[in-house]
Amino acid sequence: xxxxxxxxxxxxxxxxxxxxxxxxxxxxxxxxxxxxxxxxxxxxxxxxxxxxxxxxxxxxxxxxxxxxxxxxxxxxxxxxxxxxxxxxxxxxxxxxxxxxxxxxxxxxxxxxxxxxxxxxxxxxxxxxxxxxxxxxxxxxxxxxxxxxxxxxxxxxxxxxxxxxxxxxxxxxxxxxxxxxxxxxxxxxxxxxxxxxx
Amino acid sequence: xxxxxxxxxxxxxxxxxxxxxxxxxxxxxxxxxxxxxxxxxxxxxxxxxxxxxxxxxxxxxxxxxxxxxxxxxxxxxxxxxxxxxxxxxxxxxxxxxxxxxxxxxxxxxxxxxxxxxxxxxxxxxxxxxxxxxxxxxxxxxxxxxxxxxxxxxxxxxxxxxxxxxxxxxxxxxxxxxxxxxxxxxxxxxxx
Numbered sequence: 001x002x003x004x005x006x007x008x009x010x011x012x013x014x015x016x017x018x019x020x021x022x023x024x025x026x027x028x029x030x031x032x033x034x035x036x037x038x039x040x041x042x043x044x045x046x047x048x049x050x051x052x053x054x055x056x057x058x059x060x061x062x063x064x065x066x067x068x069x070x071x072x073x074x075x076x077x078x079x080x081x082x083x084x085x086x087x088x089x090x091x092x093x094x095x096x097x098x099x100x101x102x103x104x105x106x107x108x109x110x111x112x113x114x115x116x117x118x119x120x121x122x123x124x125x126x127x128x129x130x131x132x133x134x135x136x137x138x139x140x141x142x143x144x145x146x147x148x149x150x151x152x153x154x155x156x157x158x159x160x161x162x163x164x165x166x167x168x169x170x171x172x173x174x175x176x177x178x179x180x181x182x183x184x185x186x187x188x189x190x191x192x193x194x195x196x197x
Numbered sequence: 198x199x200x201x202x203x204x205x206x207x208x209x210x211x212x213x214x215x216x217x218x219x220x221x222x223x224x225x226x227x228x229x230x231x232x233x234x235x236x237x238x239x240x241x242x243x244x245x246x247x248x249x250x251x252x253x254x255x256x257x258x259x260x261x262x263x264x265x266x267x268x269x270x271x272x273x274x275x276x277x278x279x280x281x282x283x284x285x286x287x288x289x290x291x292x293x294x295x296x297x298x299x300x301x302x303x304x305x306x307x308x309x310x311x312x313x314x315x316x317x318x319x320x321x322x323x324x325x326x327x328x329x330x331x332x333x334x335x336x337x338x339x340x341x342x343x344x345x346x347x348x349x350x351x352x353x354x355x356x357x358x359x360x361x362x363x364x365x366x367x368x369x370x371x372x373x374x375x376x377x378x379x380x381x382x383x384x385x386x387x388x
Contacts, residue, residue, distance in 0.1 A: 023226065023367050027311050031219035070308070071279055078272040086268060101318045104271040108311040110223050177217050178378035185371030192363035 005130045008119075012134030018111050019142045019184075020191050025111030028102050029143060030180040036159050039147030040140055041095045042102060045084050047136025049106050050115060052080045054132035057120040064121075073116040074107070081106045111139065150174045150183055201332050208336035211385060214312050215344040216378040218319075221312025225345060226370055228303070230356075235349035239342030241303040243335070245285060246313050249278050250334025253317040254327060274317055279308045312341055348377060 012018065019029045028046070033039040056076050057064075064072045085103050088096040096103065106112060115135055120128040152158055154175030156168040173179045214220050221242075228238040253274050261267050286304045289297040307313055316337045320330040351373055360369055 024223065026222040026226065027219050027315075030222060074275055074279055074308070075272070078275050082268060082271050085271065101315060101322065104274075104318060105220075105311050105315055107271055107275050108309045108314045110309050113309055176382070177219070178375045178382060180219070181371050181375030181378055183375075185368050185375060188368040188371065189364045192365075192368060196363065 005127060008127050008130040009134040012131065012136070012138040013141075014138075016135075016138075017142060017191075018135055018139045019146075020188055024114050025109045025139065026184075027105065028109065029146065030177075030184060032099055032102055033143055033147040033150055033180065034154070034175045035151045035157075036144055036147040038095070038098055039143035041092070042099055043136070043140025043143040045088065045099075045103060046106055046109065046112065046139055047133070048084055049077060049080045050112050050136045050139075051129055051132040052083075053077045053112060054115055054120040054128040055125055056080075057116045058123060058125040058128035061121050061123075069121065070113075070117070073113060073121075077112055077116070078107045111135065146184060146187065149187070150179065154179065201329070204329060204332055205336040206384075206387065208333050209340040209343065210381060211387060213340045213344055213381050214316060214337045215341055216374070216381045218315065220315035221310050221341060224306060224310050224312075225348065225374070226367060229345060229349040229352050229370070232346070232349050232353060234303075235345045237300055238303045238306075239338075239345050241300045241307055242310065242312060242341050243338040244300070245278075245282060245304070245307050246316055246338040246341075247331065247334050248285070249281055249313050249317055250320055250330055251327075252277055252281060254320055254325075254330045257321050258327075270318075270321070274314060278313055278317070282308050312337070344377065344381070348374060351377070 015021065018024055019026060025046070028042050032042045053073070053076050057073055060072070060076075081104060084106070085096075088099075088103060115131060119131045123131070148158060152163055153171045154173070156162055156164050156170050162168075174183060208214075212218060215222065215225050224238055224242075228234045256273055256277055257267075257270065261270060261273065282304055286297075289300065289304075316334055319337075320333055323333075325333055352370060355369060355373065364372075
């Protein structure tokens with residue numbers, strides 16, 4: 001029992017690491033990772049929605065009729081996204097402004113809907129929570145890592161602390177839109193290299 | 198009139214929804230392996246985005262704002278879009294079967310396409326008037342189609358090339374997208 005929960009939890013951390021292995025939920029991955037702070041903030045918001053929606057979907061899995069399940073999942077997800085939106089507005093207003101429309105867009109993040117459809121709709125609540133937590137943490141770490149690469153190269157800082165001294169010429173390409181695609185592509189390539197061995 | 202022209206150029210090129218705003222990237226990578234699917238997806242997006250733009254703008258202006266329940270925006274927009282997609286699907290199936298066959302599987306996918314929801318939210322955030330919202334929705338969709346078709350063309354060509362194994366598929370796709378995004382960056386100074 002405990003073993004299978006652990007298995008559902010850890011698969012999100014490497015074997016099915018969301019943005020890289022499943023290639024789901026790419027929009028926030030590309031859009032908000034100019035800095036570590038933004039990336040992790042976005043990751044945590046998504047994790048919260050993922051865990052709550054997974055839990056509720058799993059609880060209601062025998063009640064929701066199969067034909068309208070997608071619509072039901074979306075309503076459940078949208079409810080939690082609204083909660084996150086209001087919470088962030090109240091407690092971390094600056095981060096909320098920086099992440100902008102990507103907070104409401106968690107609703108259409110295919111990772112969240114994908115987990116409801118592929119996992120939570122078929123499994124018991126405690127397994128669904130483990131799955132949501134693992135996927136969420138994997139997602140947060142990926143966003144943080146991508147944010148770290150882009151922030152350190154593009155602005156020469158990590159979490160706002162300068163890294164390279166005053167002579168550093170920022171590689172601004174990295175924090176701009178094209179850099180996001182190239183950087184994610186190269187990181188995916190590296191993951192493939194490591195995974196192969 | 199010039200205002201609308203500037204808005205259109207800005208939505209298609211400068212603020213391209215895929216390459217500059219990072220919206221709708223999942224279908225961008227998912228449906229770009231073949232030219233046919235890319236064209237199908239682009240057409241479906243143009244169709245739905247314009248209608249969704251109009252209806253969500255009306256929902257926001259005539260329903261949410263007067264009742265002071267803007268916090269329900271996310272929930273109501275996604276419901277509007279989901280039911281719109283369902284409705285369009287039923288309507289096309291009955292009355293224009295040719296178009297339905299063409300758009301086919303891409304229609305249901307659009308519900309979770311963040312380009313649609315994103316463009317609707319941008320319309321509200323920028324406080325566009327009704328006409329501006331219509332123009333913006335349409336040109337965002339055109340920009341989406343343009344980028345997607347360009348990308349699909351490149352990907353079809355790359356598929357025949359010999360690529361080192363770890364770079365294959367999505368990885369090289371993302372780098373290619375980065376280079377297209379770089380070329381769109383040249384429009385930055387225009388508006």
